[in-house]
Amino acid sequence: MGKDSQRQQERHAIGADLIAVLVAAPNGNPVVLTIKDATALPSGPFELGHRSLQSGLRDWVEQQTGHPLGYIEQLYTFADRDRSGEDSPSRVISISYLGLTREEPSHATPPGSWRNWYEFFPWEDHRYGAPQVIADLIEPALRRWAGTGEHEDRRAKRLGRAAVCFGFDDRPWNEELTLQRYELLYEAGLVEEAVRKEEATSKPLVPGRAMDGDHRRILATGIARLRTKIKYRPVVFELMPPAFTLLQLQRAVEALAGVTVHKQNFRRLIEQQDLVEETGQMSSETGGRPAKLFRFRHAVLDERAVAGTK
Amino acid sequence: MGKDSQRQQERHAIGADLIAVLVAAPNGNPVVLTIKDATALPSGPFELGHRSLQSGLRDWVEQQTGHPLGYIEQLYTFADRDRSGEDSPSRVISISYLGLTREEPSHATPPGSWRNWYEFFPWEDHRYGAPQVIADLIEPALRRWAGTGEHEDRRAKRLGRAAVCFGFDDRPWNEELTLQRYELLYEAGLVEEAVRKEEATSKPLVPGRAMDGDHRRILATGIARLRTKIKYRPVVFELMPPAFTLLQLQRAVEALAGVTVHKQNFRRLIEQQDLVEETGQMSSETGGRPAKLFRFRHAVLDERAVAGTK
DNA sequence: CTTATTATGCTCTTGTTGAGTATAATAAGG
DNA sequence: CCTTATTATACTCAACAAGAGCATAATAAG
Incomplete structure (x- = not known):
């Protein structure tokens, strides 16, 4: 009896937060909704009045942005203790979601709320070749970090991870490893979030806008999820206007994936899968x-269990 | 002020449960750990003492089964109100996990705890051809259900979904759609969980062991996740003993996927990816x-971002 | 010494993917 | 009017991956 009520106590000392990675792609710009001068992702408490987690999220996002959410997907739930204050009597479970919306809502959201997501991850945009920052800063820093491992096999493992993640030594760039890359930089102490609690470090950091708590990690999770998803589910269309050209579609995919694709092959893929149909209209804006x-x-x-793009 | 403390109240009237889909594959049998005479999945409360959700799960699973968990992956978090009692003052968030373990622990778990998962989903095992129950019961019942749709396009949609899910009209069987199939049967009122609250229904149900609450749905989610995962991550090995033959490996994959694979092609794939190495030993048990x-x-x-099997 | 059973090597065909070439249709500048 | 730049769209080809079959090797059981 006593144990049971004790447990009840413990169980109820818990709150739940919903965190949203809300993505849009107006004319080929990959943008994400932020608050607090782009230092945090929008979030809200999960309340008893909400029908479900998903509808709770939908409620306050649509209320705040004034635009409907086309697609929602759960990202991850965490409750690590070190994320809130130590020794705190209560604890918060954070449930993060990825949401896609069709247009960039210019009203109902303060200007500057929508940010190009490469502001947070400059090393992730390979549309114009590998970013200089990788060769100039990241690769040397990670090699240095790998070299400080204690045992030989530990050093080899670190180097291997870094090489796979960032494509050292002529390895291919894998755009889906966004989360692993961020976590590697975090582990190596190269991002601001990792060194906040330490004394003033002289270590130079990798460029890229930091965020509160682990919001940047959540954003990385969302980007990674979206990058894998567009390959086997036609979710890009949630970001497109009702009518679009194939090049606009391609630009959107490239913006999200952070890599360019072969134009003719892209068209072939889209068309042979019957993902689109002509409207009869033409666009001569280009x-x-x-x-x-x-x-x-x-x-x-x-009609079928359908694949995505590329 | 008043509003804030009100919110605090609401937030704290929440508990969290961890639910595990714990999978093993002793000599090619796909089994899952259950409790309460196979009517529920093992679950435990998330307590303040736990370091994180994942470690909380690991703690009590290893304690209860006596075997280490090789691989853990979060499945889904939900908190729909209709899942607990109506009008209940508190609410529980359920966080489900998929776990893989190497052996079937015979001690520390009561006999009958590990169940072949096809007891719950007889229609999912296509290793010996399509189960008779699909042609005999499911297809006619779903066609009848599709026909009761109100509008023509609603009927067409239902029929389309059913055909895709279960492979009607010479469509291919897609083993990854486990969750969609269960949800379709649920929607059509063909599984026990869907008709519990209603008056005694005369409608015949599809065979397959039911579970409490939505545990069967969670199990379906776990199976679906595992079936897609083995194709692009080498997770099957978490279920294998330290040394195994290629046929044993193939049997394990087939057990999970519920379909057979071409033997020679399977070996080619495994070997060319350097996923395994010879131990030098031979097995002549067959x-x-x-x-x-x-x-x-x-x-x-x-070494690399590695693919899985098939 | 035959038969059944499993393991393993090799081939052949087909489909998918990456990448290149060629041509069509427009705008803008002289 | 003619050239150039730009974008759209059609075709082709080579490399590779995947599905499916045949052939042969090595054992146990009768």
Whole structure:
């Protein structure tokens, strides 16, 4: 009896927060919704009045941004003790979500709320070749860090991880490893969040805007999830306007993935999968030959277990 | 002030539960750990003493089964109100995990705790051809259900979903759709969990052992996750003994996926990826030509972002 | 010494993917 | 009007991966 009520006590000393990685891609810019001068992701408490976690999230996001959420997916739930204050009597469970929305809402959100996500991860954008910062800063710093491992096999492991993550030694760049890369930099003490509690460090940090708590890690999780998802589910269309050209679609995919794709192969893939249909309209905004406008064929979702792009 | 403390109140009226889908594969049998005469998945409260969610789970699973967990992955978190009692003053957040363990622990767990997971999903085992129950019961019942839709497009959608999920009309069987299939059957009122609250229904149900609450749905989620995961991550090895033959490995994969694979192609794939290395030992337990014994090459995990099997 | 059973090597065909070439349709500048 | 730049779109080809079969090797059981 006594033990049971004790347990009740413990169980109830817990709160729940919903954290959103809300993504849009207006004209090929990968943007994420932030608050507090881009130092945090929007979040809100989960309350008893909410029907479910998902609807709780939907409620306050639509209320705050004024735009409907096309797609929601749960990211991760955590409750590590060191994330809130030590010895705190209560504890918060954080449940993070990835949400996609069609347009960048300019009203109802303060200017500067939507940020290009590469402000937080400058090393993740390989659309114009590998960012200079990798060769100039990250690679030497990680090699130095790997060298400080205690045992030989520990050093080899560190070096191996770094090489896989960042594509050292002619290894291919894998855009899906966003989270692993951030965690590696964190472990190596190269991002601000990792050195906050320490004394003033002289160690130079890798550029990239930091965030409160582990919000940047959550954002990395969201980006990684989205980058893998677009390959086997047609979720990009949640970010597109009702009618779009194939190049606009390609630009959106490239913005999210952070890499460029072969134009002709991209079109072949999209068309052979019947993901889109022509609207009959043309777009001549680009200067060159006018492009056909397409719309997403929502019917494919019912027709088969459908793949994504690339 | 008043509003704030009100919110505090609401936030703290929440508890958290950890639910485990714990999987093993002793000699090619896909088994899952259950409690309460196989009507529930093992679960335990998340307490303040736990370092993190994951370690909390690890703690009580290892304590209860006496075997270490090789691999843990978060499945899903939910808190829908209708899952606990209506109008209850408190609410529980359930966080489910998928765990893989190497052996079937025969001690420390009561006999009958480990169950072949196809007891719960008889329609999911296609290793010996499509189960008779699909053609005999499921297909006709789902076609009947699809026909009761209100509008024409609603009926078409239902039929489309059913056909994709269960492979009607010569469509291919997709073993990864375990969750969608369960949810379809639930929606159609063909599983026990869906008709519990209703009056005694005359409707015949699809065979398959039911579970408390939505534990069967969670199990379906775990199976689906594992079936997709083995294709791009070498997680099967977490279920294998230290040394194994390629056929044993293949049997394990087939047991999980519920489909058979081409033997020679399977070997080609495993070997060309350098996932295993010979131990030098042979096994002659099968009767035929003795097979080489292999072990998993743990080093591959550091060498590259590695793919799985098939 | 035959048969059954399992292991393992090799081939062949097909489909997918990466990457290149060629041509069409427009705008802008002289 | 003609050239150039830019974008759209069609085709082709080589490399590779995946599905499926045949052939042969090595054992146990009768």
